[in-house]
Amino acid sequence: xxxxxxxxxxxxxxxxxxxxxxxxxxxxxxxxxxxxxxxxxxxxxxxxxxxxxxxxxxxxxxxxxxxxxxxxxxxxxxxxxxxxxxxxxxxxxxxxxxxxxxxxxxxxxxxxxxxxxxxxxxxxxxxxxxxxxxxxxxxxxxxxxxxxxxxxxxxxxxxxxxxxxxxxxxxxxxxxxxxxxxxxxxxxxxxxxxxxxxxxxxxxxxxxxxxxxxxxxxxxxxxxxxxxxxxxxxxxxxxxxxxxxxxxxxxxxxxxxxxxxxxxxxxxxxxxxxxxxxxxxxxxxxxxxxxxxxxxxxxxxxxxxxxxxxxxxxxxxxxxxxxxxxxxxxxxxxxxxxxxxxxxxxxxxxxxxxxxxxxxxxxxxxxxxxxxxxxxxxxxxxxxxxxxxxxxxxxxxxxxxxxxxxxxxxxxxxxxxxxxxxx
Numbered sequence: 001x002x003x004x005x006x007x008x009x010x011x012x013x014x015x016x017x018x019x020x021x022x023x024x025x026x027x028x029x030x031x032x033x034x035x036x037x038x039x040x041x042x043x044x045x046x047x048x049x050x051x052x053x054x055x056x057x058x059x060x061x062x063x064x065x066x067x068x069x070x071x072x073x074x075x076x077x078x079x080x081x082x083x084x085x086x087x088x089x090x091x092x093x094x095x096x097x098x099x100x101x102x103x104x105x106x107x108x109x110x111x112x113x114x115x116x117x118x119x120x121x122x123x124x125x126x127x128x129x130x131x132x133x134x135x136x137x138x139x140x141x142x143x144x145x146x147x148x149x150x151x152x153x154x155x156x157x158x159x160x161x162x163x164x165x166x167x168x169x170x171x172x173x174x175x176x177x178x179x180x181x182x183x184x185x186x187x188x189x190x191x192x193x194x195x196x197x198x199x200x201x202x203x204x205x206x207x208x209x210x211x212x213x214x215x216x217x218x219x220x221x222x223x224x225x226x227x228x229x230x231x232x233x234x235x236x237x238x239x240x241x242x243x244x245x246x247x248x249x250x251x252x253x254x255x256x257x258x259x260x261x262x263x264x265x266x267x268x269x270x271x272x273x274x275x276x277x278x279x280x281x282x283x284x285x286x287x288x289x290x291x292x293x294x295x296x297x298x299x300x301x302x303x304x305x306x307x308x309x310x311x312x313x314x315x316x317x318x319x320x321x322x323x324x325x326x327x328x329x330x331x332x333x334x335x336x337x338x339x340x341x342x343x344x345x346x347x348x349x350x351x352x353x354x355x356x357x358x359x360x361x362x363x364x365x366x367x368x369x370x371x372x373x374x375x376x377x378x379x380x381x382x383x384x385x386x387x388x389x390x391x392x393x394x395x396x397x398x399x400x401x402x403x404x405x406x407x408x409x410x411x412x413x414x415x416x417x418x419x420x421x422x423x
Contacts, residue, residue: 002106006096006113013092013117016404017085017126022077023405028290029273031129035080038067038129045217046224053225057247061163061214062131069129080129087137088126092116094137095358098144099365102325107382108365114389115361118396121294123403125354128273128290132354135164139171140358143332146175147324155202159210166248167355168207170335176203178331212237251347259350261340265303265360267294269421271351280407287413291402292351296418297395298364301388305363306333308370325366332359 027035037056040047041064047054065083073079092113099105099112116122125133138161145154154175161168176199183195218224219233226243229236259269270293278288310333313326336356340348368385375381399416401408417423 002109005110006093009110009113009117010089010092013123014085014089016123017089018082020404021081021085021127024274024276024288024290025077027080028128029130029271031080034063034066034129034131035070037063038070038080039075041067041217042071044223045221046227048223053223053227055225055243057244058131058165059163059211059214060217061160062134062165064214065134066129081127084129084133085126088122088133091122091133091137091140091358094140094144095361098140098147098328098358098362101144101147102328102362103365103369105369108369111368111385111389112361112365115298115364115392116358118393119295119298119357119361120396120399120403121292121299121351121354121357124273124290124292125351127404128292130351131164132351135161135167136354136357138164139168139332139336139355142171142175143328143358146178147328151179151199151202152206155206156210158203159207162207162211163214167336167339167352170339171332172203172207174331174335178327179203249343249346252345253347255347255349257349258347260344261337261348263421264337264340264350264353265299265306267296267299267350267422268419269350270294271349274405277410278407281409283409283411285410286407287410288405288407289402289413290405291399291422292349293399293402293422294353294357295392295396295399297392299360301392302360302364305367306360308367309333309363312366312370325362325369329359329362329366332356332362 037047040054041060047056047063065087066080069081069083070079073082095116096109096113100109103109122133125136138157142154142157142161145151145157158168158172158175162172179199179202180196183192183199215237218227218237222228226236226240227233229239257269257271259271263269270291272289272291274288274290276288278286280286309326309329312323313330316323316326333356336359337353340352371385372378372381400406401412402416
């Protein structure tokens, strides 16, 4: 029954992602860069600007995944976005698996997948060919494998994540730290040598090897940016990465939708990927938008849940007790969210939050578990949890037109602008 319920949730979510996936028909937001890069990969194996090499600032794998959809379904809006739609749908199954491993509860397993299915930020990413949804998928996959103790496979998943965006480095570091801590906690002396070397291979050699391999098109061709800077391709590769690092650390250009990480949990300034004023809504004034907005009630409850989880984590640290659920949630939030606070001058956007969105949901699941554990009547607690979920579901349905670029009246659009900063 549990498997069928998760399958049903996944099917509905898949339909929400693929029906009218070609709307809007034009490239939106950063699709202009990533779809163009995917086209170049299919044609040249590297990214080009006309007949010249093009400087790019993200690793290739995410654009190769976009290119795979275009190769199968064609160079059209559906082909651009189908890969991220598939990966976004798979995350609903993945988070159910993670919740099952952590809480061993059918109810909470279903709740985890149901919450992922009604998050607007996840839906928008699944209908837009950006890189972040692929990144979030591989991070969640790595998390699932990590809690199951499959560390070699975890390393492969982290390597694939790193090959999409450098943000995966923080997850590699934190998973490596946890693994090393466990090694040093239970072993000593000469017993440490072999497992320590194994950890370095798993969280160092494997991810880096996969990352370098993802640049196979650049190594194979002489057309890529700075490919011939040196006779030694490794030297050229290192020099190219120095330029990429300078770009990322020096990106301070102002953008109308940039937002400070302090506001991400409450969706203070969601990113508008697309906005037009078409006709066809039965009114003189119509609106059509793709707004990268997390379902407000889900994220607002999630912000409270994170505070609770961190409070419990601190208390467990004081008592030196280990809880795998708390460890995973805190690690995910720490690696996916906290590093952005150290880049206050950098241009950042709230849609980056998709990388730690699964851990926000897991924080909610943990609070639900805690509530049921401490409740005098678990049945009543479960009923109230379901009631809260229904409120989140209705909130999701209310904002659904903004997640799927539906044409609505301007009045209906304006009614959904709950905060002035959303406009």
